[in-house]
Amino acid sequence: MIRAWIATRIVDLVAATYDIAIPSPAIDMPKNPDYGDFATNVAFGLTKQLRKSPMAIAQELCDTATTWAGGAGIDFVPLNGFVNLKLHDALVWKQFDVWSPTTVTPVSEPKRILLEYVSANPTGPLHIGHGRWAVIGSCLKDLLVQVGHRVHSEFYVNDSGNQIALFRSSVAAVRDGRPIPEGGYFGAYIKDLIDAPNPVEAMRAAHESTLRRIGVVFDQWFSEQTLHDRGAVADAIGVLRDAGTVYQADHAQWFRSTDFGDDKDRVLTKSDGAYTYFAVDCAYHADKMARAGDRMINIWGADHHGYVPRVRAMVQALGGVEWASESRFKVVIGQLVGLLKNGEPVRMSKRTGEMVTLDEIVDEIGSDATRFFLAMKSSDSAIEFDIEVAKKKSNENPVFYVQYAHARICAIYRKLEIDAPTSATHEVLNDAERNVMMWCLQFQDEIHNAADNLAPNRMVFFLIELARLVHAMYESSPILKTEPALQRQRLYILEKARICIETGLRLLRISAPIAM
RNA sequence: GCGCCUGUAGCUCAGUUGGAUAGAGCAACGGACUUCUAAUCCGUAGGCCACAAGUUCAAAUCUUGUCAGGCGCACCA
16 A cells, blocks of 8 residues: 555654644656655645645755654655655665565455356357456456455346346247247257257356356356346335336336436336336345345446436335445446457347357457456457457567566576575565566555445556566566676566565466466 | 447557656568577668647546547347
């Protein structure tokens, strides 16, 4: 938590200088290395209160710092109203020595979180889009657990309803040599299911094994059918009715979701007496709220984002206003994935079966590259997954770049035939060594950053940058031909960096090979 | 028409929640293997952050509007 530590120094410095208390300030890492290791803009925020220019305040803060015990080991330099901080090498060492890449300070308020993702209908194989939610969801689970939350991961199986009936009759038709019913499933995979005692369960099991191939394992597979079996849908509608949010119209039963910000009311029971998908979803979310504890997170594709307001409305009506906030109920909308094969976009349709399955992609490029590509993009940008690029074992493919940094460090141990040192004397640091150390010290901040923002892609970029610094150090700072003390120092730094890469990759469920 | 997301180097994307001269990879160009793995490194070049107003000491970042693209607006799931 190097940033938090610096922020505390700044708060103390302001107190020592002006005898006033301020909230924890933002700590930046300047892009320009001349400005030092860290920078803060506190002076700008104090101008009104102190009636001084930011330049004067920054100057006064830095003047105080020169004689201030709390500033030992740090150079404070004012520039343009910023306070720039440069850590002495001794202080960098001190921080680095106590830093453990595998230790994370837990959040102050750990939450119990129910994370639902993928939840694909068991009417066809998973494709790259499902793969994206699978990867993002599993990374999020690990990140949230890593910072101290308790996370229950769940796949909702829509094993009931019209689509399932159509799917079953499509399988039966193929088996019996009859024409596939209108609106049914025409995919080639259907014929692989004709001998299955239960095609729906067979498809679900296929999902499970596909996901396992990319390291995704769910705590629970929640069957929609079980909601019907125990009358949970009627119960949920009963709760809504008791809350006065249900009415009859046009021979149907409606939920007045407009009371909760939706733009139109929603049907619960159709005029033919059947429940809508939404009604069943009410039961599901009621069940989830009962189990969730503190927070529910759903990950959905952008093609369902229009569904969000009615679900937020329903969650509120069933669970109370305390479930209205995003801190209790969050829907992560992931933008869609386009697939490029041989430079051509592949149009996918489950109905016609024209598709490239996730299994086929994993067959071609492996789990590591698949996961890395899907994890590195922000979930709210639409992406194109280019199979040819992902396949390349070259610098076009950053997963190998990061893994190679790890493998290269391991190669040194093999060559030297020694174990990694767990301590070192502190020789003079060159820039490359120092850069690796400073970047490593932010690892914990970055885990929190990625977890808090539900953004695994930040971890990916942290690792790419760390790999870059490690490669640069590897090139510039030889080890084998170096005198023993310096050799030990370099190995010690690289070993911690290696564990950092390994830990970061593990959070993404990507392997850290010892040789490539 | 309404709603959500996106628009940053030729391409793919970052941008630490409002900070200083906007970054990286690929592609291009020029260098570095008798050396711990060249799946690497070093350097050069590349920009009206879609456009326009506004907010303030400060905007790629926040507000509003415009334009362009993706997705969605069911008694389907």
